[in-house]
Amino acid sequence: MKAGDLSRLITAARKGKPTLVIRNARVINVFTGEITETNVAISDDTIIGVGNYSCENEYNAHGAYLAPGLIDGHVHIESSMVTPASFAQVILPNGTTSIIADPHEIANVAGKEGLKAIFALSKDLPLDIHFMLPSCVPATPFEHSGAALSAEDLAEFADEPMVLGLGEVMDYPSVVAGSEDMLKKLERFFGRPIDGHAPMLTGKALNAYCLAGPRTDHECSNFPELKEKLRNGMVILIRMGSAANGVTEMLDGIVAEGLPTDRICFCTDDKHLENIRSEGHINHIVNVAISRGIRPLDAIRMATLNTATAYGLKRVGAIAPGYRANLILFDDLHTVVPKAVFANGKLVDPNTPIPSPAVPESVKNSVHAAPFGPEDLKLKAKTFMPIIETVPHQLVTRLVTGIVPTDENGYFVPEDGLNKLAVIERHHATGHVGVGVVEGMHIKGGAIAATVAHDSHNIVVVGDSDTDMCFAAETLQACGGGFTVVSNGEVKALLELPVAGLMSDAPVETVLCKQRELLNAAHMLGADDACDPLVLLSFLALPVIPEVRLTDCGLFDVRTMSFLYNSVRSFSDASGRA
Numbered sequence: 001m002k003a004g005d006l007s008r009l010i011t012a013a014r015k016g017k018p019t020l021v022i023r024n025a026r027v028i029n030v031f032t033g034e035i036t037e038t039n040v041a042i043s044d045d046t047i048i049g050v051g052n053y054s055c056e057n058e059y060n061a062h063g064a065y066l067a068p069g070l071i072d073g074h075v076h077i078e079s080s081m082v083t084p085a086s087f088a089q090v091i092l093p094n095g096t097t098s099i100i101a102d103p104h105e106i107a108n109v110a111g112k113e114g115l116k117a118i119f120a121l122s123k124d125l126p127l128d129i130h131f132m133l134p135s136c137v138p139a140t141p142f143e144h145s146g147a148a149l150s151a152e153d154l155a156e157f158a159d160e161p162m163v164l165g166l167g168e169v170m171d172y173p174s175v176v177a178g179s180e181d182m183l184k185k186l187e188r189f190f191g192r193p194i195d196g197h198a199p200m201l202t203g204k205a206l207n208a209y210c211l212a213g214p215r216t217d218h219e220c221s222n223f224p225e226l227k228e229k230l231r232n233g234m235v236i237l238i239r240m241g242s243a244a245n246g247v248t249e250m251l252d253g254i255v256a257e258g259l260p261t262d263r264i265c266f267c268t269d270d271k272h273l274e275n276i277r278s279e280g281h282i283n284h285i286v287n288v289a290i291s292r293g294i295r296p297l298d299a300i301r302m303a304t305l306n307t308a309t310a311y312g313l314k315r316v317g318a319i320a321p322g323y324r325a326n327l328i329l330f331d332d333l334h335t336v337v338p339k340a341v342f343a344n345g346k347l348v349d350p351n352t353p354i355p356s357p358a359v360p361e362s363v364k365n366s367v368h369a370a371p372f373g374p375e376d377l378k379l380k381a382k383t384f385m386p387i388i389e390t391v392p393h394q395l396v397t398r399l400v401t402g403i404v405p406t407d408e409n410g411y412f413v414p415e416d417g418l419n420k421l422a423v424i425e426r427h428h429a430t431g432h433v434g435v436g437v438v439e440g441m442h443i444k445g446g447a448i449a450a451t452v453a454h455d456s457h458n459i460v461v462v463g464d465s466d467t468d469m470c471f472a473a474e475t476l477q478a479c480g481g482g483f484t485v486v487s488n489g490e491v492k493a494l495l496e497l498p499v500a501g502l503m504s505d506a507p508v509e510t511v512l513c514k515q516r517e518l519l520n521a522a523h524m525l526g527a528d529d530a531c532d533p534l535v536l537l538s539f540l541a542l543p544v545i546p547e548v549r550l551t552d553c554g555l556f557d558v559r560t561m562s563f564l565y566n567s568v569r570s571f572s573d574a575s576g577r578a
């Protein structure tokens with residue numbers, strides 16, 4: 001708040017002089033659980049009162065429900081593949097007016113410069129954006145990321161106005177083991193919000209984890225897990241984005257046992273633009289919760305006040321004097337579909353693009369792979385070759401072994417339903433290239449490549465021809481990153497993601513159109529609908545999802561946390577690090 005603003009707002013409230021009145025609304029009070037037919041008075045971006053107000057500028061709600069704008073408790077903006085301004089344009093009309101973002105992806109590519117860039121891109125938008133600083137960069141020691149963030153690095157950003165605390169502490173083994181590096185980070189943010197990320201952690205290990213500082217968790221996938229974490233003092237964020245494990249079971253458990261919901265919130269984590277457009281955003285989770293028996297007012301409170309309280313946000317999440325005029329208007333209390341959204345006191349126009357701050361040069365041209373060619377993708381076959389078997393409709397994979405087709409020199413040749421997969425280090429031109437065999441992608445006559453490859457975001461490419469695989473990777477290197485589908489030396493579809501190789505600065509409709517073109521082109525090469533081939537490809541290099549993954553360091557068995565074999569090029573020590 002600028003100097004003089006408070007005095008002006010106090011005067012406006014005392015004299016009853018708003019700049020906007022929303023009249024004839026059924027106003028939801030998340031503090032008392034009351035719904036009152038009344039008016040809400042706003043001065044610029046702040047609510048100054050609820051009751052009998054009038055002014056020249058009035059918006060007639062015609063008896064619709066008026067609730068606080070919804071809050072996403074944990075989201076990675078980068079996963080939308082658009083800039084924060086475009087992301088705001090898509091989620092605001094769905095009623096999400098505040099987000100708590102974790103810039104983990106851009107930090108893995110560009111480190112401190114990545115953080116500075118996403119803060120700059122998020123300033124002065126109608127969406128209220130807060131940040132948690134990514135705690136695990138790099139995410140694992142089994143791949144090469146673009147950067148590493150130490151406790152000292154994070155400390156440089158701790159006092160940024162947009163920063164709330166420390167982001168999801170996904171390296172829970174380090175926390176439980178009391179590793180020095182991790183403890184430094186936790187101690188630096190002691191007393192501030194610290195997000196947890198501890199799937200299936202239980203018993204004494206969970207106690208140790210909670211004691212260390214993380215106070216939220218968005219990884220619960222069943223009701224007993226949710227209850228144990230609640231019991232241990234954690235705030236639970238029920239996640240419904242691209243991943244939505246066990247949501248209905250957890251909601252049913254909460255209803256059946258009549259658990260208090262004041263320490264339960266909602267988040268999306270990762271949700272693609274197409275899905276947000278088709279089913280909604282946080283309002284979708286609210287509606288699912290209501291459909292499972294959570295009382296509508298409780299569900300709305302879970303998506304507003306609860307989240308604001310958990311993260312220490314003082315002026316959002318309720319309709320009361322001094323709160324930000326972030327509001328949503330909807331007709332049916334059991335199905336929250338906003339007919340109007342106010343952000344900072346202004347009516348949101350879903351059809352008007354939100355201008356983005358300029359993209360900082362420091363996060364452009366982020367693809368720096370060492371020169372590579374088809375020779376670098378050769379893979380010597382073994383008698384019992386480890387193969388990554390994809391599982392329909394899931395991101396988990398299975399490790400199988402088999403005899404693979406070879407040429408006369410004993411090198412793997414993709415055929416019989418087997419493709420070649422490669423991960424090419426693209427941050428510091430180290431020349432690391434991991435190569436493996438994957439079953440279930442069904443790519444024939446070409447290749448698909450991406451620079452969105454969680455969590456280190458190297459170039460991941462799948463195909464049946466070394467020449468096309470190299471061509472696809474070179475295409476992405478030339479344009480600064482993105483997704484591409486190529487066939488016989490021709491680019492069939494390309495989505496350029498020039499912002500760190502993760503986000504596009506093109507208009508939302510252009511990005512959506514190019515995503516559809518990519519999918520169509522992938523299907524032309526034989527990819528089936530059992531799993532979105534682009535999403536699947538983006539996760540095949542993430543060495544924390546069972547059972548087997550390929551990184552630029554080699555083929556990795558997630559169950560034993562060890563390499564089955566090392567990268568085919570530039571591998572220099574047994575741990576997988578150069």
Ligand SMILES: [Fe+2]
Pocket residue numbers: 074076102168269
């Ligand atoms: Fe996350």
